[in-house]
Amino acid sequence: MRLGAHISTAGGAYRSFPRAKEAGCDSFLIFTKSNRQWAAKPLTDDDVAAYKNAVTEYADLHPVSVHASYLINLASPDPVLWEKSYQALKDEVERAAALGVDLITFHPGSYMDSSEAEGLAAIARGLRRLVEETADTAPTTVICLETMAGQGTNLGGKFEHLAAIIEGAGGSERLGVCFDTCHVFAAGYDIRTPEAYAATMAEFDRVVGLERICCFHFNDSKHDLGTGKDRHEHIGRGQIGLEGFANFINDPRWADKCAHLETPPTEDGEDGVSIDMNLANLAALRELIIN
Numbered sequence: 001m002r003l004g005a006h007i008s009t010a011g012g013a014y015r016s017f018p019r020a021k022e023a024g025c026d027s028f029l030i031f032t033k034s035n036r037q038w039a040a041k042p043l044t045d046d047d048v049a050a051y052k053n054a055v056t057e058y059a060d061l062h063p064v065s066v067h068a069s070y071l072i073n074l075a076s077p078d079p080v081l082w083e084k085s086y087q088a089l090k091d092e093v094e095r096a097a098a099l100g101v102d103l104i105t106f107h108p109g110s111y112m113d114s115s116e117a118e119g120l121a122a123i124a125r126g127l128r129r130l131v132e133e134t135a136d137t138a139p140t141t142v143i144c145l146e147t148m149a150g151q152g153t154n155l156g157g158k159f160e161h162l163a164a165i166i167e168g169a170g171g172s173e174r175l176g177v178c179f180d181t182c183h184v185f186a187a188g189y190d191i192r193t194p195e196a197y198a199a200t201m202a203e204f205d206r207v208v209g210l211e212r213i214c215c216f217h218f219n220d221s222k223h224d225l226g227t228g229k230d231r232h233e234h235i236g237r238g239q240i241g242l243e244g245f246a247n248f249i250n251d252p253r254w255a256d257k258c259a260h261l262e263t264p265p266t267e268d269g270e271d272g273v274s275i276d277m278n279l280a281n282l283a284a285l286r287e288l289i290i291n
Helices: 013-022 045-057 079-099 116-133 159-168 181-186 194-207 241-249 277-286
Strands: 002-006 027-030 064-067 103-106 142-146 175-180 213-218 258-261 266-268 274-276
Touching: 002 277, 013 027, 013 045, 027 258, 045 079, 064 079, 079 103, 079 116, 103 213, 116 142, 116 159, 142 159, 142 213, 159 194, 175 181, 181 213, 181 241, 194 241, 213 241, 241 277, 258 277, 274 277
Parallel strands: 002 027, 002 258, 027 064, 064 103, 103 142, 142 175, 175 213, 213 258
Antiparallel strands: 266 274
């Protein structure tokens, strides 16, 4: 398994490569634009060239995955917001493709004042259209639904949600899943022991299909199983614990997949000196590997 973290792209996406190297990554996750804004400055030819030069220079850092904006809500019952979300996700997919990135993850969305069924259908409708409209502009980019914590009207907290969306969208090979450990645990799926992990993965395989898992987000959980609370914690410090992550790390089915941290990159130590938590978390994960 190729391990990494969410890495800043401040100053240009190409700058994420040396930062990822310094953080001890094998692979990493980026935003190609602000995750809290709709608008994005178009990528220029120079932007793309600089990024692709970095890909060549740091050939050992792969794959790179993109996370789409948090504002996108393809489950929205508001037709104006739905279309705005769709166009934003399409732009995100095409930006990733322009850089040569084959994985992009997004949050399925919230059905708000409609219903679960209507929300799932709205996401599926958007993804079916997106796969069709980006067939030429992003033919190899896989669009991944992220597993969610199940809070409120947010969709993606049940494996059945993911299956319904993928089926409703036509089942394209360009549709995948990003498996977030904190979110799945918060949604009520236990992964802490080998037995619980095996049962959860068997359930995912039955409902969705393990072949749909393209990447992982590795985050421990501040809150307990099934609380529906999305609060990330550093590896081994939360309610999942080290054994839970050892289950993933040592599963040969994920040997060629990437897993990225979404925890704060630094924290203050007792002496006031900043600690690089990406290095610490990645070291904790690598210590779990059984040779």
